[in-house]
Structure formats: C-alpha cells, structure tokens
Amino acid sequence: DTAVSQTPKYLVTQMGNDKSxxxxxxxxxxxxxxxxxxxxxxxxxMFSYNNKELIINETVPNRxxxxxxxxxxxxxxxxxxxxxxxxxxxxxxxxxxxxGAMNTEAFFGQGTRLTVV
Amino acid sequence: xxxxxxxxxxxxxxxxxxxxxxxxxxxxxxxxxxxxxxYSRKGPELLMYTYSSGNKEDGRFTAQVxxxxxxxxxxxxxxxxxDSATYLCAMRGYQKVTFGTGTKLQVIP
Numbered sequence: 276d277t278a279v280s281q282t283p284k285y286l287v288t289q290m291g292n293d294k295s296x297x298x299x300x301x302x303x304x305x306x307x308x309x310x311x312x313x314x315x316x317x318x319x320x321m322f323s324y325n326n327k328e329l330i331i332n333e334t335v336p337n338r339x340x341x342x343x344x345x346x347x348x349x350x351x352x353x354x355x356x357x358x359x360x361x362x363x364x365x366x367x368x369x370x371x372x373x374x375g376a377m378n379t380e381a382f383f384g385q386g387t388r389l390t391v392v
Numbered sequence: 393x394x395x396x397x398x399x400x401x402x403x404x405x406x407x408x409x410x411x412x413x414x415x416x417x418x419x420x421x422x423x424x425x426x427x428x429x430x431y432s433r434k435g436p437e438l439l440m441y442t443y444s445s446g447n448k449e450d451g452r453f454t455a456q457v458x459x460x461x462x463x464x465x466x467x468x469x470x471x472x473x474x475d476s477a478t479y480l481c482a483m484r485g486y487q488k489v490t491f492g493t494g495t496k497l498q499v500i501p
Contacts, residue, residue: 279435315400315493316400316430316478316480316493316494316496317491317493317494318436318480318491318494319491320488320489323488331488333488365435365436367435380426380438380441381438381489382437382438383435383436383437384435385433385434385435386433386434386435388433
C-alpha cells in the first residue's frame with residue numbers, strides 16, 4: 276500500500292537518449308515535487324506542482340520537463356541525457372503549500388537511480 | 393557559503409551512546425526546521441519538525457533550535473543499530489525547503 280511510488284526504480288541508459296520517470300501518490304495530497312540527490316547525498320528541489328500547476332521551477336536545464344496530468348501524478352521527462360544527469364531522483368508529495376514552499380511534512384518515494392553511460 | 397551546512401560524517405558510535413547531529417544555517421528567514429532520516433537506497437522520511445526556537449521531544453529523539461545562533465541539533469538517546477542511516481536537516485522559510493547534505497550515522501552493536 277505504497278504512499279508515493281516511482282517507476283522505474285533503476286534506469287541505466289546511454290547518453291543522448293530520452294527517458295521518463297513516473298510518480299504516483301495515493302495520499303490525496305495536492306502538491307508534488309521532484310528532487311535530485313547527487314552522489315554526495317545533497318537533495319535539491321527541481322520542480323513543484325500544486326493541483327497540476329507548476330509553482331517551483333528551479334534552475335534546471337530545459338531538457339528536464341515535468342508533466343502533471345492530475346494531482347496524483349507527476350512525471351519527469353528527460354531529453355538528451357548527459358553523464359551529469361546520473362543521480363537518484365525522488366518524487367515527493369505534501370498537503371498544502373505556503374507561498375510555494377513545501378508544507379512541513381513531505382512523503383518521499385523510494386527514488387529512481389538513474390545511471391547514464 | 394551554503395545556506396545550510398551539515399557535517400557529512402560518517403559518525404560511528406557504540407550502541408547505547410547519545411548521538412548529537414547538527415546543522416548551521418545562514419538564512420534568517422527560515423522558520424520551520426525538520427529532520428529527515430534516510431536509510432540506504434530509500435527515500436527520506438520525516439522524523440521531527442519544530443517551529444522557531446525551542447526543543448521538541450519524541451521518544452528517544454530530541455530536536456533543538458537556536459535561532460539566535462542559527463544552529464539546530466538532533467539528539468538520539470540510547471542509540472540502536474537500527475538508527476544507522478543518513479540524517480538530513482531541512483529548513484523552510486517563505487520559499488522552498490532547503491536540505492543539508494546529510495550526516496551518515498553508524499551505530500555499532
């Protein structure tokens with residue numbers, strides 16, 4: 276009965292390919308996020324959606340495009356993958372937002388470990 | 393200077409020890425302070441959060457915030473091997489949540 280689920284869990288792909296990561300939450304939350312965690316465990320927000328509306332869009336290459344078909348889903352599509360994109364990508368959700376910021380408690384998925392070779 | 397600084401460790405302690413994990417920050421706008429625990433190959437999970445300065449206790453865990461010093465701490469009493477994980481501090485002001493880089497803790501039986 277997973278709260279925030281991401282697929283795939285592992286993704287190995289070649290440079291230049293296009294790939295997508297899917298995220299779904301069954302908590303009834305209205306805000307979803309994508310985070311990138313690098314090899315040093317630094318967790319950095321990429322995007323945030325509230326009720327399908329983009330509210331946070333950090334300085335991320337435009338090769339990364341989030342899509343939210345409904346408030347329970349937030350997918351991440353990455354074009355022309357580069358070696359530096361290798362990281363663990365976490366989807367998260369929370370209920371409510373304060374001026375665009377995450378409510379205090381966010382629930383994270385298990386992560387998608389992306390390796391670009 | 394990063395907005396949030398956290399010693400990456402690793403920190404190794406014997407079982408039963410008191411563990412002290414700390415973060416410093418530079419942004420005075422931060423008002424909510426959180427601690428997340430992340431087991432290997434898992435997503436972070438919220439342990440505790442506090443608003444503004446003060447202490448909060450939950451079982452073996454105590455969170456402290458000193459806004460005047462821009463310093464937050466998480467104490468773990470009677471540490472257990474199951475506490476072995478990476479602990480990330482996180483802070484929120486008016487904008488997005490900013491995470492520390494995490495401290496890796498190992499509790500040795």
